[in-house]
Amino acid sequence: MDTARADRHPDHRWPDWRDQRPEAPGPHLDHAAAGRSSRAVLRATSNHAQLEAQLGGYVAEEQARPVIEAGRAALAGLLGLPTDGLAFVENASAALGRLLMVWPLPDGAPIAMVPSEWGPNLEAFARHGFPTIELATDGAGRVDLASLETRLATAPPAVVHLTQVASHRGLVQPVAAAARLCRAAGVPLWVDAAQAVGHVDTATGADAIYGTSRKWLTGPRGVGMLGIAEPWWERLIVPTSALTPDGTPVVRMLEPGEAHVAGRVGLSVAVREHLDAGPADVRRRLTEVGRITRETLADLPGWQVVDAIDTPCAITALRPTAGQDLIATRGRLIHDHHIVTTVAGVGRAPREMTTPFLRISPHVDCSPADLADLRAALTIPTRAPR
């Protein structure tokens, strides 16, 4: 099957990707919110829930262990970490909460980030009592590596935190290069990969990286992941429990005792499908999809494409320039055209955004027809000239 698939022209694989999923009523251009799971992922998830009802939840979990552990190994590989460095958690926010609890950070030490940082992450830093400092960026909002190097040498923060792919617009941080600088300076780099895993290269050498199942990997909702690099394992301050089995790897102790295990099974299948599709090919295709989306919308009256045309990701932000109400526009797109998008409010990046954007985030199966439908639906009717 793999051979047959590889023999086909790559462009033919993406319609297959769509065919593997339940039929959607229209273009799903909202993978940055939640992706569309394949029938195999849905089946594996519901089959596991069925098994739980037959055998009991914990007997079923034991039986699914090989599938889940294969998923763990595959996910860890995607994040560039050893298998024991990966914990399944509830979602990306829970992962950051765990990091802030267990990492050996001095009280009150600053966390360095860029102005485009995801709002709820800023809220979590504040809630845990950590001040933040802003790193210099280039015109596109990417961390400036020369400034970072200087900062690390002269006034090192406790940790550098980068959101690898932004939520509100097409913006990809140079995480691998930042990781090299941070590693050399002995400052840990944490990466929010909620929009990055399954989308861009996430094996970047970060010290901690976390993400979610439901977006670009198109796994189930209610499952996330937290990866921590091996040099940190013994330094984490992990709460112990008498109920934890002896010999449990330290990072795995960060997993909740009770969880959506059927979702972990589904995610494991989703990761295998991602590897079968070829992560590098998926990345190239998502970059292409982003470029085509921006090209299609670039000259659309009443809308401004926020991102640079060649931003290497599939997220595009549109700024309304004719006073359109975005909430109403999103609703109209869904109800009248079955086109799914998201309104990104300023709370998503409160240090950078001043007005909301309409976010377009297709996956590899995006077709020219989808984008033509979107363009037509976004076109503002003009009065006929007299």
Place this chain on the structure above:
Amino acid sequence: MDTARADRHPDHRWPDWRDQRPEAPGPHLDHAAAGRSSRAVLRATSNHAQLEAQLGGYVAEEQARPVIEAGRAALAGLLGLPTDGLAFVENASAALGRLLMVWPLPDGAPIAMVPSEWGPNLEAFARHGFPTIELATDGAGRVDLASLETRLATAPPAVVHLTQVASHRGLVQPVAAAARLCRAAGVPLWVDAAQAVGHVDTATGADAIYGTSRKWLTGPRGVGMLGIAEPWWERLIVPTSALTPDGTPVVRMLEPGEAHVAGRVGLSVAVREHLDAGPADVRRRLTEVGRITRETLADLPGWQVVDAIDTPCAITALRPTAGQDLIATRGRLIHDHHIVTTVAGVGRAPREMTTPFLRISPHVDCSPADLADLRAALTIPTRAPR
């Protein structure tokens, strides 16, 4: 359908309860670990996941809102709370973690509990920096109400915490009576209802109560609930987020931003089934099942029933008296007899337990044949007399 069901002799309903579930390979005597979901619950859960893949996760969630909100109202009713007092959370431990974060407790104030308290709860109290004090109990381990009243008057703790139904043995706390005393003294009562909801009466007047979907309610894994009584809503210290919609009730702000929403749909169906079955009838039946279980096993050589025979719940603990290895016994029950049970290690109640128990926890469908199978499987072979 309800009329036809009510016309039948109550004893006939419990085989129906079993028929509504996928067939199990043998007696499932482990509902205190995870219950067996009905086919309707499994179908609702997997149908929602399918809808997510078709419409997008958030469009599907919006569409499921009436089902989920009906489930919220029904669950709140079971807990004796207004609908806005209920939050869906990941699991019972997450609920307690939220309570310890948001409740207006003075730093270092003691939490009062009984020696049978669930070990991970004690670990959570310690992790959050709260000392504990032990309340006096009667011979069975129930809080002594006269001593509690004196304690509340003379040296009131910051909060009284009771686990309504213990995990490790048949033990039910007099929560309604304790709630009246606490209310009169102005001391909040928190109730861990992980083993109680769907099992005993949980509308007891507690100030906070939390539990899980997967046990006696037989809903999906990965979903829990936290209920808080209205007088406390305005006093909670709830972190705010710019992404929270205006007008969100304060308790609902304790819900995670990203969740196993399909599981909430499944839980909502499970709660409706519980209400259809009649919560009072289910409670009576579970008390009966517990008594019959203990009677069946009372004179079994090599085993001692730990609980009083008429303990009003369906959990039974067995202490081995002939040196049996419980882990091996549990494994043998599953593999040789398809009988599912749990080994309750001392970490579950570290202030009370000194040796592990074998825990038996049937649901309403438990039959005399199930218990005869269990008794036979637990019988220690004796040598024939010479």
